[in-house]
Amino acid sequence: MFASLAEKLQNTLRRLKGKGKLSEADVDMAMREIRLALLEADVNFKVVKDFIASIRERAVGQEVTKSLTPGQQVVKIVNEEMTRLMGENQSVLIESVSKPLKVMLVGLQGSGKTTSAVKLAAHLKHNGRRSLLVAADIYRPGAVEQLKMFSQSSGIQCYSNSDADPVEICRKGLKLAEKDDFDSVIFDTAGRLHIDDDMMEELRAIRKVLEPDEILLVVDAMTGQDAVNAAVSFNEKIKLSGIILTKLDGDTRGGAALSVRAVTGCPIKFVGVGEKVDALEPFYPDRMSSRILGMGDVLSLIEKAEATFDQARAKEMEEKLRRRQFTLDDFRDQLGQIKNMGSMEEILNMLPGAANIPREMKQLSLNENSFKRVEAIIGSMTCAEREDPSILNSSRRRRIAEGSGTTVQDVNRLLNQFSQMQKMIKKMGSQDQKKAFKKLKNIKGGFPF
Ligand SMILES: Nc1nc2c(ncn2[C@@H]2O[C@H](COP(=O)(O)OP(=O)(O)O)[C@@H](O)[C@H]2O)c(=O)[nH]1
Ligand SMILES: [Mg+2]
Numbered sequence: 001m002f003a004s005l006a007e008k009l010q011n012t013l014r015r016l017k018g019k020g021k022l023s024e025a026d027v028d029m030a031m032r033e034i035r036l037a038l039l040e041a042d043v044n045f046k047v048v049k050d051f052i053a054s055i056r057e058r059a060v061g062q063e064v065t066k067s068l069t070p071g072q073q074v075v076k077i078v079n080e081e082m083t084r085l086m087g088e089n090q091s092v093l094i095e096s097v098s099k100p101l102k103v104m105l106v107g108l109q110g111s112g113k114t115t116s117a118v119k120l121a122a123h124l125k126h127n128g129r130r131s132l133l134v135a136a137d138i139y140r141p142g143a144v145e146q147l148k149m150f151s152q153s154s155g156i157q158c159y160s161n162s163d164a165d166p167v168e169i170c171r172k173g174l175k176l177a178e179k180d181d182f183d184s185v186i187f188d189t190a191g192r193l194h195i196d197d198d199m200m201e202e203l204r205a206i207r208k209v210l211e212p213d214e215i216l217l218v219v220d221a222m223t224g225q226d227a228v229n230a231a232v233s234f235n236e237k238i239k240l241s242g243i244i245l246t247k248l249d250g251d252t253r254g255g256a257a258l259s260v261r262a263v264t265g266c267p268i269k270f271v272g273v274g275e276k277v278d279a280l281e282p283f284y285p286d287r288m289s290s291r292i293l294g295m296g297d298v299l300s301l302i303e304k305a306e307a308t309f310d311q312a313r314a315k316e317m318e319e320k321l322r323r324r325q326f327t328l329d330d331f332r333d334q335l336g337q338i339k340n341m342g343s344m345e346e347i348l349n350m351l352p353g354a355a356n357i358p359r360e361m362k363q364l365s366l367n368e369n370s371f372k373r374v375e376a377i378i379g380s381m382t383c384a385e386r387e388d389p390s391i392l393n394s395s396r397r398r399r400i401a402e403g404s405g406t407t408v409q410d411v412n413r414l415l416n417q418f419s420q421m422q423k424m425i426k427k428m429g430s431q432d433q434k435k436a437f438k439k440l441k442n443i444k445g446g447f448p449f
Contacts, residue, residue, distance in 0.1 A: 001273075002254035002292055008037035010294040013078065016071040027059055030074065042224035042255025047085065047262045055081050079289050085258060086285035091242060091267035096213040100132070100177045101184035104210060106203055106238065107218035108230055109191035112246035112272055114143060116218050117188040118150040119272065119280035120244075125156065129183035134173030135160040136206065137190035147188055154277050157182075166190060167205045174210060187212070195230065200237045207238060214241045216269065221245045224255040231264045240264070246272030249279070257288065328386040331418050332378045335371060376404035377414050389415055 012033040019026060031052050038048045058077045093101070103120065105113045114137070121131040133151050135158060137143040144160045151158040159173040170187055177185035189206060192199045207215065217240045219227040227245075234240055243264075245257055248271045261267060268283040378386065380403035385392055392400075392415065394408075401408045 001248055002041065002252065002257070005037055005041040005254045006292045006294060008040075009034060009078075009292060012037070013075045013293065016074050019071045022059075022070040022074070024060075027056065027074070031056055031059075034078070038258070041253040041258070044225060044228060044255070044259035044263055047259045050262075051081060051085060075293070079293055079295065082258070082289040082292065083286045085262050086283075086288055087261045087267045088285055090282060090284050091269050092282070093269065094213045094241065100174075100182045101214070102174065102187075102210050102212040103184060103214045103216060104187045104189065104203075104206065104212040105216050105218055105244070106189050106234060106240075107191050108195070108220075109140065109193050111191060111218045111220045112244075113137075113191060113218045114147050114150070114188050115275065116244050116246060116270070116272055116280065117147065117186050118154055118156065119277055120270070121151065121156045121184075121186055122154050122277045123270075123280050124184055125154075131156060131184045131186055132173065132177040132180070132182045133158040134170060134177075134185060134187045136166045136169045136173070136187050138162075138166060138169070139190045143188075143190070150277065166202055167209055170206050171209050195233045195237075203238050215239065216242050216244050217266070218244045218246060219256065219260070220247050221252045221256045221271075222247045222250055224253060225259070227256040228260050228263050231260050231266060235264050235266055240266045242267050242269040244268075244270045244272065244280075245283070249273040254292070261285075328378050328381065328389060328418060331421060332375060335374055373404075373406055373410060374414055377401075377406055377411055380404040389418065 012030050016022065016026065016030055034055070035048055035052050038051065039045065043051075055074075055077055058081075059074050093103070096102070105117050105120075107113050117133055121133055124131050133147060133156055135144040135147045137147075144162070148158050148160060159169075159176055161169050161172060164172065166189065173187065174185060187206070187210065189203060190199070215238060217231055217234050219230055221227060223230075231240070231243060243260060243266050245260070245268050248257065257268065257271075268285075271281050271283050273279045273281055377400060380400045381392075385396065385400075392411075397408050397411045401411050404411075
């Protein structure tokens with residue numbers, strides 16, 4: 001996510017962090033680099049200007065603390081200001097006083113409204129809330145079918161009506177949701193290619209009938225400042241309660257995420273990170289900021305891990321990690337669990353110091369076959385070999401390859417990956433580890449790695 005911006009900012013900040021003392025020239029240089037990196041990421045120029053100004057002011061007049069070097073202090077300031085830029089705290093969905101919660105999704109065509117409608121319903125379902133989806137886009141060919149198909153495969157009920165106009169569809173959908181006691185009802189409205197009066201008229205008419213609790217604008221993060229401009233127009237014309245920023249999984253530069261809140265005053269409530277139904281995440285400004293600055297998104301990782309990992313085993317793993325005993329048995333165990341979580345790269349990128357992890361390590365792909373091979377290889381080792389792979393000379397390797405129906409190259413590759421993982425764990429640095437563990441202490445289940 002935001003790879004190029006993250007890399008540039010991290011490089012600049014790394015140079016600063018190393019310095020015990022900062023000259024004015026150091027600060028100037030850093031500010032110039034940060035400014036350029038933000039502009040290249042398509043962050044709104046006025047936002048950049050204000051952002052740099054407030055960092056500079058705080059960096060120059062910075063309170064001297066004993067625990068941080070001036071360089072570290074600047075990193076901290078940048079992190080805080082960036083968090084503030086994106087809204088400081090997480091913005092959750094409004095709690096409606098009366099059931100159902102009415103959520104109206106609006107936005108331009110192709111921004112991801114229909115997809116997000118289903119994702120949102122699935123997200124709410126995960127939290128034990130039953131949602132009704134209402135298909136109010138009758139213009140785009142296949143739009144109603146698309147919503148019906150998605151919702152069906154996610155086990156979510158959907159209301160459509162081919163004989164009514166969008167306002168009528170919404171009215172009837174709401175009636176149904178009330179009658180059948182749904183917790184929430186999500187309206188997927190029609191978009192247009194550009195903002196025009198017809199669309200706004202229709203949206204206003206729907207708003208009048210529904211009196212929605214939430215009007216969420218769905219915008220495509222890939223479109224950068226166009227997304228921000230669309231947000232400005234929508235907000236002027238129909239007052240938004242929040243934003244869903246989609247397609248953050250692609251090679252999005254970051255401009256929309258970093259500017260939209262500052263420009264419109266509307267909070268980002270969710271982000272879309274893929275095409276699948278589960279690819280919607282609540283938006284946390286602080287986590288996003290530390291992710292961009294390479295401070296590692298440990299908390300997101302934990303949440304993700306918690307959802308998938310066996311808790312007792314995670315606890316045990318934490319202990320082992322603490323004692324720095326990470327054996328091939330653990331490696332196999334981890335791979336098995338990681339397989340259920342998503343790609344290795346995705347997970348490693350959330351760790352502190354992700355930038356230092358070798359590329360080939362991140363790209364370690366875990367399809368069913370390669371996992372089976374790993375299992376077979378490790379299964380063909382003796383206990384002693386698993387505990388201490390350094391005793392694996394070439395004749396032992398050959399025996400293992402034969403026993404597991406693989407080749408010596410396969411065995412070598414696996415041992416290589418294992419030793420890289422071991423090194424990475426050591427390299428995480430005791431400082432980072434301490435911090436990570438501190439946070440983890442409060443979380444049930446502990447840290448999986
Ligand atoms: N990669 C990615 N694709 C998305 C995301 N959200 C939506 N899409 C894709 O964007 C396209 C348009 O989405 P759709 O929901 O039909 O947009 P709508 O016209 O606003 O209803 C579809 O191909 C979706 O799969 C996302 O977060 N990530
Ligand atoms: Mg649609």
